[in-house]
Amino acid sequence: MLKDHAKIIHAISVSGEVIGRKKLQKMIYIAKKMEFPFQERFQFHFYGPYSEELTLRVEELCNMGFLDEVKEKKGGYYQYRYTLTESGQEFLGENSVEMPCLGDCLIDINDQNARFLELVSTVLYFDNLPEAEVREKIQTVKKSQKYTDEEIDEAYAYIASLKTKSRQLLA
Amino acid sequence: MGYSEEKLIEEKVFKDPVHRYVHVRDRVIWDLIGTKEFQRLRRIKQLGTTYLTFHGAEHSRFNHSLGVYEITRRIVDNAFASRPEWNEGERLLSLCAALLHDLGHGPFSHSFEKVFDLDHEDFTREIILGDTEVNQVLSRVAQDFPKKVAEVIEKTYENKLVISLISSQIDADRMDYLQRDAYFTGVSYGHFDMERILRVMRPREDQVVIKQSGMHAVEDYIMSRYQMYWQVYFHPVTRSAEVILTKILHRAKHLHEQNYTFKHKPHHFYSIFEDRMTLEDYLKLDEAVFLYYFQIWEEEEDEILSDLCRRFNNRNLFKYVEFDPAKEYKKLAKLSMLFEQAGLDPEYYLVVDSSSDLPYDFYRPGEEEERLPIHLLKKNGEIRELSRESDIVDAISGKRRTDHKLYFPSDFLEKEKARPEIEQIAQILELNLDNGTI
Numbered sequence: 001m002l003k004d005h006a007k008i009i010h011a012i013s014v015s016g017e018v019i020g021r022k023k024l025q026k027m028i029y030i031a032k033k034m035e036f037p038f039q040e041r042f043q044f045h046f047y048g049p050y051s052e053e054l055t056l057r058v059e060e061l062c063n064m065g066f067l068d069e070v071k072e073k074k075g076g077y078y079q080y081r082y083t084l085t086e087s088g089q090e091f092l093g094e095n096s097v098e099m100p101c102l103g104d105c106l107i108d109i110n111d112q113n114a115r116f117l118e119l120v121s122t123v124l125y126f127d128n129l130p131e132a133e134v135r136e137k138i139q140t141v142k143k144s145q146k147y148t149d150e151e152i153d154e155a156y157a158y159i160a161s162l163k164t165k166s167r168q169l170l171a
Numbered sequence: 172m173g174y175s176e177e178k179l180i181e182e183k184v185f186k187d188p189v190h191r192y193v194h195v196r197d198r199v200i201w202d203l204i205g206t207k208e209f210q211r212l213r214r215i216k217q218l219g220t221t222y223l224t225f226h227g228a229e230h231s232r233f234n235h236s237l238g239v240y241e242i243t244r245r246i247v248d249n250a251f252a253s254r255p256e257w258n259e260g261e262r263l264l265s266l267c268a269a270l271l272h273d274l275g276h277g278p279f280s281h282s283f284e285k286v287f288d289l290d291h292e293d294f295t296r297e298i299i300l301g302d303t304e305v306n307q308v309l310s311r312v313a314q315d316f317p318k319k320v321a322e323v324i325e326k327t328y329e330n331k332l333v334i335s336l337i338s339s340q341i342d343a344d345r346m347d348y349l350q351r352d353a354y355f356t357g358v359s360y361g362h363f364d365m366e367r368i369l370r371v372m373r374p375r376e377d378q379v380v381i382k383q384s385g386m387h388a389v390e391d392y393i394m395s396r397y398q399m400y401w402q403v404y405f406h407p408v409t410r411s412a413e414v415i416l417t418k419i420l421h422r423a424k425h426l427h428e429q430n431y432t433f434k435h436k437p438h439h440f441y442s443i444f445e446d447r448m449t450l451e452d453y454l455k456l457d458e459a460v461f462l463y464y465f466q467i468w469e470e471e472e473d474e475i476l477s478d479l480c481r482r483f484n485n486r487n488l489f490k491y492v493e494f495d496p497a498k499e500y501k502k503l504a505k506l507s508m509l510f511e512q513a514g515l516d517p518e519y520y521l522v523v524d525s526s527s528d529l530p531y532d533f534y535r536p537g538e539e540e541e542r543l544p545i546h547l548l549k550k551n552g553e554i555r556e557l558s559r560e561s562d563i564v565d566a567i568s569g570k571r572r573t574d575h576k577l578y579f580p581s582d583f584l585e586k587e588k589a590r591p592e593i594e595q596i597a598q599i600l601e602l603n604l605d606n607g608t609i
Contacts, residue, residue, distance in 0.1 A: 002496055002500060002503075002523055002525075004527075005496070005525070039288075041284075041290060043292065043325075043326065044325055044326045044327050045326060045543070046326075046331065046377075046543045052532045053527055053528075055532075055535075056526060056527035056532070056573070057525075057527040059527075059573055060496075060525060060526065060527055060573040060575075063497075063573045064495075064496050064497035065497050066497065087497065091500060094500070094501070094504075095500070126327075137327065140327075140329045141327050141329070143329075
């Protein structure tokens with residue numbers, strides 16, 4: 001019970017602090033694609049893979065007092081920072097989550113910038129398509145971002161390294 | 172004249188309680204409606220287990236799909252026609268995507284997808300692109316047409332305006348289901364002036380925007396959405412039925428994994444239990460099939476499976492108490508232990524259900540670009556997000572109301588109330604087992 005909530009708390013706990021809702025969405029999505037057992041379902045929205053379930057779950061965790069959300073004005077929009085509260089820590093202590101490899105992967109993902117994570121998550125979203133088609137797709141669905149071929153190469157390389165990292169850790 | 176432009180000699184109409192008539196003139200649309208994959212939607216209820224709470228809610232995904240098609244048709248043929256921002260060449264694609272957007276839904280799809288980790292959108296894509304009657308019809312339009320329809324439904328099509336007609340915060344899908352669900356449940360919420368909204372919709376490059384003068388109609392729509400959310404979609408009794416349904420499927424799967432011998436072999440479920448389901452297997456599943464198994468599983472030796480099925484079939488649902496995980500999560504371990512002592516497996520008989528477990532959402536202003544918000548078009552051409560202009564929308568979209576309930580079989584507790592562990596359970600849950608009014 002509340003296992004899925006505990007997994008999200010665990011993810012934020014191992015990441016330290018997550019800045020930005022969009023970033024949190026991308027982090028959990030990428031981790032899920034790396035076969036970490038998150039249950040939230042993602043669909044493609046205007047800005048890439050997005051999970052309404054995850055948004056709601058994070059809202060619930062804030063209302064429960066397990067997560068701390070700080071809203072700050074940044075330029076023309078608001079940005080949100082998420083950290084674990086003391087009671088969240090206590091909850092996690094009593095509802096331990098077994099995802100030993102998750103920490104290293106999420107810390108790595110958290111270090112990347114939002115633009116790059118948007119690209120990585122989009123590449124992963126289309127991973128059932130051949131690479132050439134994925135590249136074409138990115139130029140269609142992410143037209144305004146104007147990703148270069150080099151950036152897409154970098155995204156593929158990053159995904160490969162993340163997979164190796166999670167596999168090594170699993171082994 | 173090509174197939175894509177072919178019109179029926181006479182317009183066909185479907186009587187519809189929400190839109191009065193659904194009009195079909197395009198041959199392609201008429202042919203799609205006649206396919207076996209689309210007809211299957213008659214056997215999938217739009218609101219799953221809600222009929223156990225609101226007895227009128229027996230309408231199907233077939234009704235809803237026709238409704239979404241009709242609203243889209245009115246938008247593209249009336250509101251958008253001959254506007255320079257609208258490409259008439261996208262008309263048929265929009266209509267087909269609207270009609271087929273829910274094609275991959277399975278029986279009681281919310282619980283079903285959760286238990287077996289499936290996504291109906293994957294099946295929608297498979298049906299559109301696979302060896303199906305739907306694919307045959309779409310392929311007659313053009314070789315790449317099925318792919319385009321799938322892309323619109325998946326929201327990855329290049330023209331975002333087309334996507335936004337059926338997948339945005341004010342789209343044909345939501346406008347149909349709010350009104351249809353209100354009509355069939357019989358509630359007085361869910362009504363808004365759709366005709367007005369359709370009149371003030373304007374196509375823009377990437378999305379549909381609403382003329383500022385239509386703001387009040389949109390406010391009404393947002394309020395309807397908010398009220399339907401809490402009064403119908405999140406109804407605690409419906410959630411109880413969903414909890415039991417989910418547990419039935421879990422139990423049947425678990426028994427199969429334990430090599431349990433079912434009295435009557437669940438042939439329809441083998442491939443899904445063993446994670447090797449084909450599209451053909453999937454299309455054979457509908458709610459009639461599920462309800463058939465729930466009936467025969469009442470006779471199973473396994474007491475949990477038979478009990479849960481009896482509960483579902485006879486609407487002997489679990490009762491609930493409000494549950495605050497922040498303050499009460501420590502109680503759960505104690506309750507689980509007591510339930511076990513009382514002979515009730517807590518995995519099946521003590522269930523926390525949260526608002527995040529449900530597939531509906533509120534309006535969100537789209538901060539940090541999570542989701543595209545509703546935009547108003549002002550007289551000076553400026554585009555403003557709805558909640559910045561409307562105090563009403565601002566008031567309800569800023570509120571974060573979440574909800575958790577703890578479900579359990581109160582009839583069992585009442586029957587066994589003399590047992591000391593049940594007494595303790597009643598104390599923890601603050602139940603009065605003496606007067607039968609839990």
